[in-house]
Amino acid sequence: MTQHDRALLTVAGLTRRFQGLVAVDSVDFTVTPGTVHGLIGPNGAGKTTLFNLVSGVLAPSAGSVRLGDQPLDGLAPYRRTALGLARTFQNIRIFSEMTVLENVMTGMHTRLSSTWGILLRGPAFRAEEREAKAKARDLLAFVGLLDAADTRAGDLPYGDQRRLEIARALACEPRLVLLDEPAAGMNPAETHALLGLLRRLRDERGLTLLLVEHDMPLVMSLCDRLTVLNFGRRIADGTPAEVRAHPAVIEAYLGTGSHDVSVSRGAVS
Ligand SMILES: Nc1ncnc2c1ncn2[C@@H]1O[C@H](COP(=O)(O)OP(=O)(O)O)[C@@H](O)[C@H]1O
Ligand SMILES: [Mg+2]
Incomplete structure (x- = not known):
């Protein structure tokens, strides 16, 4: 090869x-x-x-x-x-008003946002949401931000916002x-x-x-x-x-x- x-x-x-x-x-x-x-x-x-x-x-x-x-x-x-192929940006792009955990979840490929999932909120949807949350928490632990999972992202210190961006980039596997x-x-x-x-x-x-x-x-x-x-x-x-x-x-x-x-x-x- x-x-x-x-x-x-x-x-x-x-x-x-x-x-x-x-x-x-x-x-x-x-x-x-x-x-x-x-x-x-x-x-x-x-x-x-x-x-x-x-x-x-x-x-x-x-x-x-x-x-x-x-x-x-x-x-x-x-x-x-x-x-x-994932990327982070030179100028931080996070959702300041969302929590740290929610920011990571926006990077995932899931059906959480599908119309039927939202309308029905059935067991499958809830299971998927639980799984997505667990995965997001895993990523936060990996980058050292698990303790800040429920913090408003805009309130994080600069270096932590950069690590959050990396966690979000990783969320799409x-x-x-x-x-x-x-x-x-x-x-x-x-x-x-x-x-x-x-x-x-x-x-x-x-x-x-x-x-x-x-x-x-x-x-x-x-x-x-x-x-x-x-x-x-x-x-x-x-x-x-x-x-x-x-x-x-x-x-x-x-x-x-x-x-x-x-x-x-x-x-x-
Ligand atoms: N949209 C654009 N229109 C015109 N020139 C551009 C544009 N983007 C970049 N350039 C020019 O292309 C060259 C390379 O820029 P850039 O890729 O930003 O370099 P670097 O990131 O290595 O500093 C520079 O001369 C820059 O001025
Ligand atoms: Mg440049």
Whole structure:
């Protein structure tokens, strides 16, 4: 079996133009199941655009995206979610007025919201609701928020809201989770806790993560593999050690204002 056959995510020739600008330029990479794959690069490199192409928010100008053997081209974001692709957002998107538990339940594929279920509220519906609640509590325990299950989500501290978003993304039982700058705005203690959580997602749940993140210490210690973009192009792909030593990467980061790729923290956004 080749690397290509085993890939969970395959990005091939992916291109997105905005008027005259090529924001993502013929990018290729694959994400291996059970790994954390980092997508890094200086400000304006095309990371967010690439994320939006993979999740289906934006249509590509050229190229393709595959989840396992399944081509995703042309599928709406919700169809991609149903196939096992979940994401969190750079700017937190939770339902502030709902409880923490309810927020997780909104991420599930259940028939809880079906018209007949709501109208009849029969035993099957109640059993399903109980099961969904139990599953949501499990996820909250996993991310360390079980004690806050009944808290209004908007009242959670910032770092906890980020972990709630991750729990909600997990609720649809994804195969691949795209995380858009999960450490942004976190203090060092919250970042450290996040690092532990993301490791456990990979090591205990076997999940595959694709991560856009500017916190270089976190990226370097967490990621199994990195793809580096600059001006829309892939300039490097490899292990953190390989990427850190890559001349094109060093130059790209130095060119943005002397941020050392191995130590800069949040400065290269
Ligand atoms: N909707 C858009 N219209 C025009 N240009 C855009 C749009 N979105 C992004 N760009 C441009 O594409 C390039 C890549 O942006 P982006 O993907 O946000 O980079 P990154 O996330 O790596 O900072 C930038 O030059 C940005 O200005
Ligand atoms: Mg961005």
